[in-house]
Amino acid sequence: xxxxxxxxxxxxxxxxxxxxxxxxxxxxxxxxxxxxxxxxxxxxxxxxxxxxxxxxxxxxxxxxxxxxxxxxxxxxxxxxxxxxxxxxxxxxxxxxxxxxxxxxxxxxxxxxxxxxxxxxxxxxxxxxxxxxxxxxxxxxxxxxxxxxxxxxxxxxxxxxxxxxxxxxxxxxxxxxxxxxxxxxxxxxxxxxxxxxxxxxxxxxxxxxxxxxxxxxxxxxxxxxxxxxxxxxxxxxxxxxxxxxxxxxxxxxxxxxxxxxxxxxxxxxxxxxxxxxxxxxxxxxxxxxxxxxxxxxxxxxxxxxxxxxxxxxxxxxxxxxxxxxxxxxxxxxxxxxxxxxxxxxxxxxxxxxxxxxxxxxxxxxxxxxxxxxxxxxxxxxxxxxxxxxxxxxxxxxxxxxxxxxxxxxxxxx
Numbered sequence: 001x002x003x004x005x006x007x008x009x010x011x012x013x014x015x016x017x018x019x020x021x022x023x024x025x026x027x028x029x030x031x032x033x034x035x036x037x038x039x040x041x042x043x044x045x046x047x048x049x050x051x052x053x054x055x056x057x058x059x060x061x062x063x064x065x066x067x068x069x070x071x072x073x074x075x076x077x078x079x080x081x082x083x084x085x086x087x088x089x090x091x092x093x094x095x096x097x098x099x100x101x102x103x104x105x106x107x108x109x110x111x112x113x114x115x116x117x118x119x120x121x122x123x124x125x126x127x128x129x130x131x132x133x134x135x136x137x138x139x140x141x142x143x144x145x146x147x148x149x150x151x152x153x154x155x156x157x158x159x160x161x162x163x164x165x166x167x168x169x170x171x172x173x174x175x176x177x178x179x180x181x182x183x184x185x186x187x188x189x190x191x192x193x194x195x196x197x198x199x200x201x202x203x204x205x206x207x208x209x210x211x212x213x214x215x216x217x218x219x220x221x222x223x224x225x226x227x228x229x230x231x232x233x234x235x236x237x238x239x240x241x242x243x244x245x246x247x248x249x250x251x252x253x254x255x256x257x258x259x260x261x262x263x264x265x266x267x268x269x270x271x272x273x274x275x276x277x278x279x280x281x282x283x284x285x286x287x288x289x290x291x292x293x294x295x296x297x298x299x300x301x302x303x304x305x306x307x308x309x310x311x312x313x314x315x316x317x318x319x320x321x322x323x324x325x326x327x328x329x330x331x332x333x334x335x336x337x338x339x340x341x342x343x344x345x346x347x348x349x350x351x352x353x354x355x356x357x358x359x360x361x362x363x364x365x366x367x368x369x370x371x372x373x374x375x376x377x378x379x380x381x382x383x384x385x386x387x388x389x390x391x392x393x394x395x396x397x398x399x400x401x402x403x404x405x406x407x408x409x410x411x412x
Contacts, residue, residue, distance in 0.1 A: 012130065014188040014190075015188055015189060016130055016134075016138065017188070018185040018187070018188040019123065019126050019127060019130060019142060019189065019190075020141065020142055020145045021145075021181065021182065022082060022086060023143065023145040023146040024148060024149040025090070025149060025178050025181070025182050026089065026119060026120070026149065027146040027147060027148065027150040027151075027152070028149040028150070028152050028153035028156070028174065029089050029093050029149075029153065029178075030150065030153065031149070031150040031152070031154045031156075032093060032156060032170070032171060033058075033093060033096065033112065034238075035153070035154050035157035035158070036157050036161070036167060036170065037055070040096060040105070040167065043167060044099070044100070044102055044105045046105075054106075054109065056356060057109055057110070057113060058109055058112060058113040058116070059113070059351075059355045060352070061109075061110055061112075061113025061114050061117065062114070062116045062117035062120065063117060063349045063353070064113075064117060065085075065113065065114040065115060065116065065117020065119075065121070066120065066121045066345050066349050067117075067345070068117070068118065069117065069118045069122060070121070070345035072118075073122070073341045073342075073345070074342075078122040078125040078126050078129075078341060079122070079126060079189035079190070081118055081121075082118075082119065082122035082123055082186065083183075083189065085115045085116075085118040086115075086119055086182045086186070087179055088111060089112060089115045089116055090175045090178060090182070091175070091179075092109075092111040092112035092115060093112060093171055094168075094171055094172065094175050095108030095111065095112075096109065096167070097167035097168040097170070097171040097172070098168055120348050120351065121344060121345045124348060125345070127142045128329055128330060128333030131330060132333065132337070132340075133190070136275075136279055137274075137278035137283070137330065138275055139275070139327070139329060140271045140272075140274035140275045140278065140322075140323065140326045141275050142326070143322070144268055144271035144272040144274075147264060147267045147268040147271055150264055151264050151265065151268065154261075154264070156170065156174060157170065214339060214342070215342045215343045215346060219335060219336075220332060220347060223328045223331055223335075223388075223391055223392075224346075224350045225384070226287075226385050227324075227325060227350040227351060227354065228350045229354065229378070229384060229385060230321055230324040230325050230328070230354065230382075230385075231350070231352075231355050231358060232354045232358035232361065232381055233294060233298070233317065233321050233358070233378045233381070234321055234354070234355075234358070235355050235357075235358030235359050236359070236378050237259070237260060237314060239358070239359040239362070240359070240362050240363070240371070241256075241259035241260050242257060242259065242260065243256075243371075244259075244371055245259055245310055245311070247371070248310075249304060249306055249307045249310045250307065251307035251310075255307050256307075262315045262318065263315065263317060265318070266316075266318030266322070267318040267319075267321070267322040268322075270290075270318065270320075270322035271323070274322065274323045277289075277323075282393075282394060283331065283392040284390060284393050284394075286323050286327065287324060287385065287392045288386060288389045289320075289323075290319075290320045290323040291320065291382050291383065291385040291386050293316055293319055293320030294319075294321045294379075294382045295320070295380075295382045296316055296320070297313045297314065297315070297316030297317035297318075297320055298313065298317065298375050298378055298379030298382065299376075300312060300313030300316060301314060302372045302375040302379070320382075321382075325351070327392055328347060328392075329348075331391060331392045332344055332347045335391075358378070361374075361377065361378075362374045362375075365377060
């Protein structure tokens with residue numbers, strides 16, 4: 001039996017920390033962009049009629065970036081894509097703040113969208129590989145650091161708006177700190193197939209693509225639908241929670257800011273604890289519980305008699321929805337162990353599909369029907385997830401014991 005290299009566990013730990021840092025940096029960057037949209041609109045003189053086109057361009061281009069990443073990782077390692085796409089995201093964010101002409105905004109947002117797609121795909125590719133190497137659920141922890149970064153970014157954006165700082169003054173210090181941190185951290189990404197000191201193959205790190213292996217979209221489709229439904233729910237909260245509380249439930253402007261903050265905090269808490277739930281009860285049970293809790297949250301929001309009951313519903317949504325997306329990526333990796341990079345890249349596209357559908361869908365239903373009724377539509381979509389819960393079944397690992405068959409085969 002071949003002995004495992006002494007430094008492999010240390011390398012995996014370093015890889016886990018460095019990848020968590022990458023998720024955190026991405027959370028900060030994305031939150032800084034989306035929470036300062038009014039300031040960006042004012043800086044470039046974008047009309048309300050044109051603003052939706054600019055906002056839609058980012059997820060569309062991110063989807064293109066994810067598709068391109070699938071092709072790129074057939075030739076280079078995902079860690080290489082991640083190493084260079086993250087600095088590009090930060091520099092594109094700075095470009096949004098530095099320009100003053102509409103064409104400059106278009107160029108910066110285009111670079112941001114394409115690099116975000118590559119970044120999201122490659123981060124989750126490495127997360128799936130690391131989870132396989134560990135032989136237990138760790139994927140939710142990475143997404144928890146993303147949520148933490150989102151809270152930090154939104155807080156920094158609030159400070160910039162509160163102190164009436166220009167976009168450049170708001171973004172520049174963040175980029176100056178995070179860009180070198182991301183570059184230094186990228187040194188420990190564990191995307192290589194072999195240990196650099198011993199030359200021994202690292203458990204759970206398959207080649208980016210195994211010849212002859214492909215992803216059957218029909219098999220991946222249930223996960224794609226769940227990913228779409230989860231992001232429709234998420235975009236409903238991010239785009240409509242404040243308006244719903246103020247216009248439908250009659251809250252003050254200050255109280256209307258509470259639901260999204262509560263949602264982000266409970267998303268962080270749910271993801272931080274979620275890996276323990278997966279290890280104890282398995283991914284299928286966690287996905288079912290999360291789906292039921294999220295659906296109940298939408299029901300509470302739709303039926304809420306007042307603002308604080310509505311906030312309770314949005315809090316339940318955070319705890320329920322937060323487990324679905326990380327488990328989609330983890331399930332795709334288990335479903336296609338020899339083509340996990342391609343599976344993750346394709347699944348990642350539906351992140352942006354859900355984001356594009358969610359906000360216009362709720363807005364249109366609210367206008368022609370009612371906003372209370374509109375909240376029931378994402379609720380029904382989330383309930384459909386229960387039909388596909390078996391797609392999350394773990395066929396390669398017994399999480400409770402931390403044992404992974406593929407890992408045994410690698411070191412045996």
